[in-house]
Amino acid sequence: MTRTKRHSRLALAALAGTLLLSACGTPGSGNENAPDPVSIAIGEPAAPLVPGNTVEEYGTQILESLWTGLVEYDTDGEVSYTGVADSIESEDSVTWTVALQDGWTFHDGTPVTAASFVDAWNYTAYSPNAQAGSYFFANIEGYGDLQAPTDDNGEPTGEPAATELTGLRVVDDLTFTVTLSGPFAQFPVTVGYNPFFPLPESFFDDPEAFGSRPIGNGPFRAAGDFVPGSGITLVAADGFAGAQAPSVEELEYRVYADPKTAYTDALAGNLDILPRVPAEMSEVAQQEFAGRYEETAASGFTFLGLPLYEERYADPRVRQALSMAIDRDAIAEHIFAGTREAADSVVPPVVGGHRDGACGYCTLDVERANDLLDEAGFDRTQPIELWFNAGGGNEAWGEALGNQLRTNLGVEYVLRGDLAPAEYGPLLFTQGMTGPFRMGWSMDYPSPQNFLEPLYSTQAQPPAGANTTFYSNPEFDALVAQGNGAASSEEAIAFYNQAEDVLLEDMPIIPLFFDVTQSVHSGDVDDVVVDLFGRVDTTAVTLAG
Secondary structure (H helix, E strand, O other): OEEEEOOOEEOOOOOOOEEOOOOOOOOOOOOOOOOOOEEEEEOOOOOOOOHHHOOEHHHHHHHHHHOOOOOEEOOOOOEEOOOOEEEEEEOOOOEEEEEEOOOOEOOOOOEOOHHHHHHHHHHHHOHHHOOOOHHHHOOEOOHHHHOOOEOOOOOEOOOOOOOOOOOEEEEEOOEEEEEEOOOOOOHHHHOOOHHHOOOOHHHHHOHHHHHHOOOOOOOEEEOOOOEOOOEEEEEEOOOOOOOOOOOOOEEEEEEOOOHHHHHHHHHOOOOOEEOOOOHHHHHHHHHHOOOOEEEEEEEEEEEEEOOOOOHHHOOHHHHHHHHHOOOHHHHHHHOOOOOEEEOOOOOOOOOOOOOOOOOOOOOOOHHHHHHHHHHHOOOOOOOEEEEEEOOOOOHHHHHHHHHHHHHHHOOOEEEEEEEOHHHHHHHHHOOOOOOOEEEEEEOOOOOHHHHOHHHHOHHHOOOOOOOOOOOOOHHHHHHHHHHHOOOOHHHHHHHHHHHHHHHHHHOOEEEEEEEEEEEEEOOOEEOOOEOOOOOEOOOOOEEOO
16 A cells, blocks of 8 residues: 555655746735734736646745645655645555545635545636646546547637546545546655645635635635735734744735846845845845845756747757757856856756756757758748746846857847736747747756656646647657656656657757746845745744844
8 A cells, every 4th residue: 555644754756847937016915913024025926826727936936825735845845744634545556545634724714625625626627717737637537528629729619528527536524535547656745736725615606806815724814815016915824724833924925027126125125035036136145135145956947948839940950959059058157147057958956867968959069050950941031039028037148048049040039028927928828929938947846757747748738737839749748657657766767867858859948047046035034945946935934033
């Protein structure tokens, strides 16, 4: 029997991830008596604050304060049974029995039950609901029947055959079973990711209103609505059933359109926590925030997606050539001042299974790049459009990369960086890009699969997932599936490495940089922890003094 119990710890391996969209205002307060609110800078979330529809960093940061999942993830990248699950058991790694602890409630006072999870998962998996996290339920039995038939352009042509996953069954108020379509020994470690969070019954009455003022079961509750362009205020939740109640009474998540403005506010003492220092301030931040500066390892991965649906980028030789024309080390040194390192794979160094030099097309080779472009018959008279979201400090490195392409390949470029994250995100998922586009990904737990299946598998193509290049290769899918069904982590990593090799030959994306997180905070707070996932642990934050 495979058995995982509360308070046990597991090495992490499985699928998940958070889309990174680097992006002023002050949210309205809901508790006027709450002392010393702690302010945290974020960018604009790409979607309403619904767990199943949130796969980017800013919304995820907020949801992590509002919810507690079946399991939780520690700052060192391990899974801890301090969440809602009492145990997750299986005889065959296919059918899992999830037993919940009694006593967990939502912020509206209603109990967290087995149905809270089952109903939420069914809603997220059902394709007409267009939830960005739908893909994460693809390995549960019956998922295909919840997907609407589509035409060659991916447009729905009818209704799904079912509305509920056959692999989910409520046994009683505190027990449910999950039947997968195949063995997956690491299933328990995936379920702390926010698409797996429970939902109260009130969600289904008005999902749109819920997205503005979510009702979770976590350490903080929403004190008011999320205000686009401004933010949201949270207060400590009464009766929180988790292992670590928050030390501060109130949080303000403040949306900043420009991270440089957030840095200025933090320097002036008007902002408590800036989780990511803008690259252009990285050289002075340590001096300007002496004693209030932290540098931590990170799982963030920046890359260029290629729109494979555009004929100009359909030939892998074009994609390989573009990659070999980029001097990543020069950009990392001169633009990022050491806060990034050149990527030579799609799996970051902090994740087990990373291989130095896995990407053979990630080394600068101008002669070979030009030969490949000529072989592919690439039209050099038309500029390359480089897409990135506005307000995230992307323009400097985007321009540097464009200049390299112009110098090394003789192709002009146009910067397309005028869209805010909320506008940029939808284009990613609807084949709206006309050239290479900036993407970022950060783990929810360390595994090579985390950086492979959710981003490049056929099943993860939008609207079900985050495969925004719309890449599809049956060989890649099969190798990932073999890794998922492997009996050991070592065997799984071997298959994931093979899948990465296939991917890096096809080059649907161009690896660019791995992150190093620099964060700063005011003198009013202590115990500020930015974890490997790039998120502030809001229950750990304390007031100084």
